Amino acid sequence: MGFIKEFKEFAVKGNVIDLAVGVIIGAAFGKIVSSLVEDVITPLLLNPALEAAGAKNIQDLAWKGVTYGNFLAAVINFLCIAIVLFMMIKGINRLTKPKVAPEPAPAGPTDDQKILMEIRDLLKSKNIS
Incomplete structure (x- = not known):
C-alpha cells in the first residue's frame, strides 16, 4: 500500500502537473509554428527561390x-x-520583475554610542568655558 500512496503523492504534485501541461501546450505550439513556417513564411520568402530550384515546397x-x-x-x-x-519569456519577466524594496533607514545610535556622545558633549562644554 505504501508504493501506491507514494506514487499518488508524486503524480499529484504541482511540478508533475505543470510539466504535463507544458508538454501538451508545447506540442500544440509546435504545430502552430510548423504551420506558420510551411504555410506562411516559406511561401512568402522562399517561393521565388523554390521555383528557381525547381521545387514545389x-x-x-x-x-x-x-x-x-x-x-x-x-x-x-x-x-x-x-x-x-524569447519574446514570451522577456514579457513574462517584465511582468514578474521583483520590485526592489527601498533600503531601510539607518538605525539610530546604539546605547553605547549615545553615552559616548553625551561624554563628548560634556567634554566640549567644559573646554569651552
Whole structure:
C-alpha cells in the first residue's frame, strides 16, 4: 500500500502537473509554428527561390541527390519557436520583475554610542568655558 500512496503523492504534485501541461501546450505550439513556417513564411520568402530550384515546397529541395529541404524547414521552425519563446519569456519577466524594496533607514545610535556622545558633549562644554 505504501508504493501506491507514494506514487499518488508524486503524480499529484504541482511540478508533475505543470510539466504535463507544458508538454501538451508545447506540442500544440509546435504545430502552430510548423504551420506558420510551411504555410506562411516559406511561401512568402522562399517561393521565388523554390521555383528557381525547381521545387514545389521546401521539402523537395535537393543538391546532388542530398535532400536538405526537411533540414532547412526544421531550422526555420526552430528559429521561429526560439524567437517567439524569447519574446514570451522577456514579457513574462517584465511582468514578474521583483520590485526592489527601498533600503531601510539607518538605525539610530546604539546605547553605547549615545553615552559616548553625551561624554563628548560634556567634554566640549567644559573646554569651552
